[in-house]
Each structure stands twice: as structure tokens, then as C-alpha cells.
Amino acid sequence: MKYVMQKDEQPSQSVNPANSQQLFVRYLTAVLVDLTVLNLFEEYWDKVTIQSFTVSLFVAILLQVLLKITLKIEHRIGAYFKSKPGKRAVVMRYLSAWAVLFGSKFAIFEAINFTFGDWVVFSGPLHGVVAFITVIVVMLAAELICVKIYKSLG
Numbered sequence: 001m002k003y004v005m006q007k008d009e010q011p012s013q014s015v016n017p018a019n020s021q022q023l024f025v026r027y028l029t030a031v032l033v034d035l036t037v038l039n040l041f042e043e044y045w046d047k048v049t050i051q052s053f054t055v056s057l058f059v060a061i062l063l064q065v066l067l068k069i070t071l072k073i074e075h076r077i078g079a080y081f082k083s084k085p086g087k088r089a090v091v092m093r094y095l096s097a098w099a100v101l102f103g104s105k106f107a108i109f110e111a112i113n114f115t116f117g118d119w120v121v122f123s124g125p126l127h128g129v130v131a132f133i134t135v136i137v138v139m140l141a142a143e144l145i146c147v148k149i150y151k152s153l154g
Helices: 019-044 052-083 087-119 124-153
Strands: 047-048 120-122
Touching: 019 047, 019 052, 019 124, 047 052, 052 087, 052 120, 052 124, 087 120, 087 124, 120 124
Parallel strands: none
Antiparallel strands: 047 120
8 A cells, every 4th residue: 555645734844863873874884985995905915814803803993983083083193283373384284194194094003913913814015004004094085985975965
């Protein structure tokens, strides 16, 4: 039986989700994107080896947490230099942002090595750092593409 709206009925209005719901969806999506990218690299590139799907899920969660912490640190430092006058502050803002964003990849790489040991191996040039940074860049690009698609549908 098909439902027919009566004349005096109003169509239901869309309800905006709460901030906590939006955060949940945002982080769930980011973890799933990271998980997908990790597993695709594990399957198709011999420079990335992950023992199991479960391990890759925990790696994706850890990566998401550490990347969000990195962004918070970078934004705090950026806000500090943005509040200062002059060209020197602008230069310092960009240099510090680059240093934090690039340097944090080494800290995240070591955190994964410490946490997962031989269960997760990035190999190749610079003891796997190049492979790791490649995976991170692709993850961030995939997340950005998902956000752009989401916003374009709104």
C-alpha cells in the first residue's frame, strides 16, 4: 500500500544532527577511508605489510587520533604566530606549520612501530619512511576527496 500525504500534512523537515553525531560520522568516515587505503596498499604494494585486517583497523584508528592531535598542535602554533604582527611572524607561521606537519610523520611512524612492532612493516627507502609518508599522503587525499563529495551533495 502506497502512502499518500494528506493536504493538511506538512512534509517532514530535515533535522540537523547534533555536534556529537557529526563528529562521530566525520571520524568514522575518516577511519574507514584510512582503513581502506591501508588495506589497498597492503594488498597491492610490497612496501606495506600488515599482519591482519584487525591490525589494520587499529592502525587506522591510531593514525586518525595522531593526525588529529598533529593538526591541533599545528593550529595552536599557527594561531600564536597569526596573533603577532609583521612579516617575520607570517614566515614563522608557515615554517612552523611545515615543520610540525612534516616532522610529526616521523613521530607517528615511530608510534606505529612501537605499538605494532612486526605486525606492521613499511619497507623501502629510509627504512620505510618514504612508503609511510606515501600512504599518509594518499590517506589525506582520499579523506579530502570524500569531504569534497559530501559537501557537493549538500
